[in-house]
Amino acid sequence: MIMFKILGIALAGTVTAIVLKEYKPVFAVGIGCMTAIIIFIMLLEQISYVFDVIHLVASRLSLQDEYIEIIIRIIGIAYLARFGSEICRDAGQNAIAQKIELAGKIIIVVTSIPILTAVLNLLIGILPA
Numbered sequence: 001m002i003m004f005k006i007l008g009i010a011l012a013g014t015v016t017a018i019v020l021k022e023y024k025p026v027f028a029v030g031i032g033c034m035t036a037i038i039i040f041i042m043l044l045e046q047i048s049y050v051f052d053v054i055h056l057v058a059s060r061l062s063l064q065d066e067y068i069e070i071i072i073r074i075i076g077i078a079y080l081a082r083f084g085s086e087i088c089r090d091a092g093q094n095a096i097a098q099k100i101e102l103a104g105k106i107i108i109v110v111t112s113i114p115i116l117t118a119v120l121n122l123l124i125g126i127l128p129a
Helices: 002-023 025-042 044-060 065-090 094-111 113-126
Strands: none
Touching (some): 002 025
16 A cells, blocks of 8 residues: 555654754755655656546536646645645745745636636626626
8 A cells, every 4th residue: 555655755754864863954854855755756646646537527527628727737836835835844944935835825826817717707797787
């Protein structure tokens, strides 16, 4: 089961980072980053499956591909912003982590403008003049 593998890698990375933190703090941060990247790579197959299911459901519902791509992009931005901010927090850089989260939120709003515009146009079309 993949969760056991992830847990094993996470625990090994955590213990290694804790031990190294006393002697070489810079290496501890690097071990933390590498552990996170390895876990992310292990999850790529599951992420791919989720995207395949989203595309399948969208094709059955006859949704426009543009909107599905925007939703997938938004999900990706959210995860990347969280991933980056957590790495910064692990390195003790809370201010940078907060800026990454703010940037992610702003980029999500900008990316979602076509969907928001479509919803507003739909509402305008439904409301009586």
